[in-house]
Amino acid sequence: MLNHHICPMTNYYKPNRFEKLLNCHQLKFNRLNETILTSKIDIYPKSDLDSPNISANNADLIVAAVLMDEMTNLNDLLQTCRALGVRSLIVSDSSNLSESSEDTLHIVKLKPELLNKYLREKKLENYNIVATQNTATNNNLIEYRFAKQTVLLFSNQQRDIPENLKPLLDNTIEIPHNDFQHAQHLLIFKFFKQYY
Structure with a gap:
């Protein structure tokens, strides 16, 4: 289970380092998917x-x-x-x-x-x-x-x-x-x- 961190100053959820890394990789996958969908090359027949x-x-x-x-x-x-x-x-x-x-x-x-x-x-x-x-x-x-x-x-x-x-x-x-x-x-x- 991921450890959730609450910032004491703002009382808002603050993602930990592992979650930030997951989010970064997910963003890269999303960008690759967008590229494939908008590309003129149909790379996945x-x-x-x-x-x-x-x-x-x-x-x-x-x-x-x-x-x-x-x-x-x-x-x-x-x-x-x-x-x-x-x-x-x-x-x-x-x-x-x-x-x-x-x-x-x-x-x-x-x-x-x-x-x-x-x-x-x-x-x-x-x-x-x-x-x-x-x-x-x-x-x-x-x-x-x-x-x-x-x-x-x-x-x-x-x-x-x-x-x-x-x-x-x-x-x-x-x-x-x-x-x-x-x-x-x-x-x-x-x-x-x-x-x-």
Whole structure:
């Protein structure tokens, strides 16, 4: 049960720290829902909503953002991962992102030159490696369904996936150039919606 606090000065209810955190996450979910409802991209086709619930057991999404280099984008991504319950976020070792003491999100710092080795290891653990790619044309966000164990590799908006990583990819999702960062966040939400 949550502890309710009454402010002695005003005699009004004052939410505790945990309730504030819940409210913050609920607000983020509401904003994501509003975005989906008003977006021109129908990211959740009817088939997604009609399908029976899939067990969340063993479902795991690892977000690999080693190729992203803009700190603002990484901070936004960090908040999305925390809000949606992603277990692991992989970032470049040059990033200054760090875990908090109450964090359930595991932040792994990796040198970009070791990304190939990391992805190979994940493939041996039966993870699907899925990368995002910039496109000026239509995208395949609508149709895509994630494997239960997925590494979602986010590319840099200005550069393509490095050639040495392409042979490791199981799939590539094309996302709109004009809303690249936003669409990446929606992919995380799509995984969450599919399995939870």
